[in-house]
Amino acid sequence: xxxxxxxxxxxxxxxxxxxxxxxxxxxxxxxxxxxxxxxxxxxxxxxxxxxxxxxxxxxxxxxxxxxxxxxxxxxxxxxxxxxxxxxxxxxxxxxxxxxxxxxxxxxxxxxxxxxxxxxxxxxxxxxxxxxxxxxxxxxxxxxxxxxxxxxxxxxxxxxxxxxxxxxxxxxxxxxxxxxxxxxxxxxxxxxxxxxxxxxxxxxxxxxxxxxxxxxxxxxxxxxxxxxxxxxxxxxxxxxxxxxxxxxxxxxxxxxxxxxxxxxxxxxxxxxxxxxxxxxxxxxxxxxxxxxxxxxxxxxxxxxxxxxxxxxxxxxxx
Amino acid sequence: xxxxxxxxxxxxxxxxxxxxxxxxxxxxxxxxxxxxxxxxxxxxxxxxxxxxxxxxxxxxxxxxxxxxxxxxxxxxxxxxxxxxxxxxxxxxxxxxxxxxxxxxxxxxxxxxxxxxxxxxxxxxxxxxxxxxxxxxxxxxxxxxxxxxxxxxxxxxxxxxxxxxxxxxxxxxxxxxxxxxxxxxxxxxxxxxxxxxxxxxxxxxxxxxxxxxxxxxxxxxxxxxxxxxxxxxxxxxxxxxxxxxxxxxxxxxxxxxxxxxxxxxxxxxxxxxxxxxxxxxxxxxxxxxxxxxxxxxxxxxxxxxxxxxxxxxxx
Numbered sequence: 001x002x003x004x005x006x007x008x009x010x011x012x013x014x015x016x017x018x019x020x021x022x023x024x025x026x027x028x029x030x031x032x033x034x035x036x037x038x039x040x041x042x043x044x045x046x047x048x049x050x051x052x053x054x055x056x057x058x059x060x061x062x063x064x065x066x067x068x069x070x071x072x073x074x075x076x077x078x079x080x081x082x083x084x085x086x087x088x089x090x091x092x093x094x095x096x097x098x099x100x101x102x103x104x105x106x107x108x109x110x111x112x113x114x115x116x117x118x119x120x121x122x123x124x125x126x127x128x129x130x131x132x133x134x135x136x137x138x139x140x141x142x143x144x145x146x147x148x149x150x151x152x153x154x155x156x157x158x159x160x161x162x163x164x165x166x167x168x169x170x171x172x173x174x175x176x177x178x179x180x181x182x183x184x185x186x187x188x189x190x191x192x193x194x195x196x197x198x199x200x201x202x203x204x205x206x207x208x209x210x211x212x213x214x215x216x217x218x219x220x221x222x223x224x225x226x227x228x229x230x231x232x233x234x235x236x237x238x239x240x241x242x243x244x245x246x247x248x249x250x251x252x253x254x255x256x257x258x259x260x261x262x263x264x265x266x267x268x269x270x271x272x273x274x275x276x277x278x279x280x281x282x283x284x285x286x287x288x289x290x291x292x293x294x295x296x297x298x299x300x301x302x303x304x305x306x307x308x309x310x311x312x313x314x315x316x317x
Numbered sequence: 318x319x320x321x322x323x324x325x326x327x328x329x330x331x332x333x334x335x336x337x338x339x340x341x342x343x344x345x346x347x348x349x350x351x352x353x354x355x356x357x358x359x360x361x362x363x364x365x366x367x368x369x370x371x372x373x374x375x376x377x378x379x380x381x382x383x384x385x386x387x388x389x390x391x392x393x394x395x396x397x398x399x400x401x402x403x404x405x406x407x408x409x410x411x412x413x414x415x416x417x418x419x420x421x422x423x424x425x426x427x428x429x430x431x432x433x434x435x436x437x438x439x440x441x442x443x444x445x446x447x448x449x450x451x452x453x454x455x456x457x458x459x460x461x462x463x464x465x466x467x468x469x470x471x472x473x474x475x476x477x478x479x480x481x482x483x484x485x486x487x488x489x490x491x492x493x494x495x496x497x498x499x500x501x502x503x504x505x506x507x508x509x510x511x512x513x514x515x516x517x518x519x520x521x522x523x524x525x526x527x528x529x530x531x532x533x534x535x536x537x538x539x540x541x542x543x544x545x546x547x548x549x550x551x552x553x554x555x556x557x558x559x560x561x562x563x564x565x566x567x568x569x570x571x572x573x574x575x576x577x578x579x580x581x582x583x584x585x586x587x588x589x590x591x592x593x594x595x596x597x598x599x600x601x602x603x604x605x606x607x608x609x610x611x612x613x614x615x616x617x618x619x620x621x622x623x624x625x626x627x628x629x630x631x
Contacts, residue, residue: 043499043500043501043502044470044499147587149587177355177356177526177588178355178526178528178567178570178571179355179566179567179570179583179584179587179588180587181570182570182571182572182581182582182583182584183583183584183585185572185581186580186581186583189578189580190580204499204500206500207571207572207573208572210572210573210577211572211573211575211577211578211581212577212578230577231577244501245500245501247504248500248501248503248504249500249529249573250503250504250527250529250530250532250533250534251529251532251533260504260508262504262505262508263501263504263505265455266469266471266472266502267469
């Protein structure tokens with residue numbers, strides 16, 4: 001499989017109002033193959049949304065490289081970046097906030113085509129409406145006339161208008177009711193298969209991420225702490241944080257009762273991260289070394305296999 | 318055992334549009350009942366009706382609400398005020414908007430005790446520290462002087478719970494208490510509520526859209542659809558062996574219940590708006606197993622595990 005996106009050492013700092021430095025992303029590296037879905041999970045403040053934005057250069061990262069088909073997006077001129085954005089699009093959690101309420105749906109969906117000077121806007125808009133399962137007359141209506149699920153269909157149609165190669169989906173179904181959520185998950189999966197889209201699928205909902213992703217990256221306080229095949233990460237989580245996160249998910253109705261690891265305390269302050277492993281203060285397995293040396297995200301021996309995880313419990317492979 | 322809360326045939330309407338119709342349930346001391354459903358099913362307006370905090374324009378059209386045998390509809394405003402925050406505690410989804418940003422956490426907990434228990438400022442603060450300890454905040458005495466913005470979402474929700482429990486209520490109403498919280502914090506908060514309701518023998522009404530939460534923490538569940546309870550019974554039975562076609566479809570469509578990557582058995586269409594729910598079963602237009610009888614309204618029937626469906630899952 002060819003590599004579509006290669007992210008190396010991506011780092012994003014923000015200055016807080018009180019003058020501190022908030023380390024939103026620290027040295028994040030991963031790769032994404034064409035047509036692959038990488039799920040990004042973690043709790044509020046772990047940096048998963050910042051990661052999605054930094055990859056598209058909607059923020060200006062402080063360090064690192066974002067290689068899209070081998071070309072560093074962070075080094076592109078404005079004009080070159082605009083051209084590149086045809087290939088990389090984003091869908092947000094709240095479609096109402098992301099779509100201008102004063103424009104007709106046809107304008108909203110057609111806007112990317114107009115901006116990039118693509119001919120045949122009307123025909124393409126009709127095609128896109130059909131693609132996302134909206135009635136043909138939707139183009140003449142306004143966003144307030146649609147339900148939450150339909151609005152997300154419109155946002156998806158707009159994101160796909162230019163046939164991108166990469167879609168960043170930032171909590172795309174989190175604002176939707178359960179019965180509507182599965183409609184949109186099915187739609188995203190179908191479009192991905194049909195168009196060969198690669199995706200960064202960002203969500204706090206682990207069962208949704210498990211369902212749509214081939215690989216999963218788990219983030220904690222701005223860093224990836226574990227990354228691997230979705231099945232392996234879910235069935236045999238290696239990092240103690242991943243283990244706690246997965247054990248906290250309420251079991252599916254009728255599912256087996258399992259041991260829950262209740263985490264003590266809260267996420268550390270991202271303007272003043274603890275030394276060593278950021279998780280050591282809440283980790284039941286913490287050793288002396290964990291508060292001194294930061295474990296690297298490298299391939300380690302975990303049981304009989306090998307997993308990329310940032311934890312001193314496992315030796316380098 | 319007598320019920321702490323008993324709701325009988327309750328109807329609520331906004332103008333001519335019915336929001337809630339013919340809803341009945343009861344909760345015993347120490348018991349946790351979940352009211353489950355999607356947006357607009359009427360579950361949150363139920364909580365407001367119990368507290369008599371309905372927005373202007375929404376009124377009770379039928380039925381009654383008994384708290385410890387007393388009809389809340391017959392109480393005057395002053396008597397109702399004495400119940401709220403005292404014998405009936407409540408927590409909401411967003412602790413940041415429920416807490417006052419300009420008062421310290423200690424002052425906000427103490428306020429409840431001073432109003433309802435006529436405690437002195439000093440005694441109320443001492444009790445506030447005990448409550449913060451009860452809800453699992455570390456170094457409780459040091460927390461008293463902190464302000465809501467200095468706390469994390471999970472800590473704020475613990476403070477809300479401390480306020481709700483300050484007067485040892487007989488009934489706790491929790492409306493989506495963990496929806497705004499992360500999953501590890503959610504587990505902490507629900508485990509806390511679960512422990513406290515047993516410890517204090519408190520009846521608990523949990524309002525949520527999260528089926529997993531219900532199956533794990535509640536004794537009984539009532540599933541609402543379009544303003545009515547369509548299925549109710551022991552939580553485990555309702556979700557492990559759902560009988561109503563809607564509950565069944567909800568459980569089946571959950572990603573966790575399906576093999577990764579497979580097409581999810583989605584529920585087509587959307588929830589009908591109040592006023593457009595029709596005369597028959599409101600779920601019939603979206604139901605894959607509708608029969609001619611569904612044009613008429615099904616009644617909630619059964620023994621222990623009740624269902625309102627003309628052709629329930631067998």
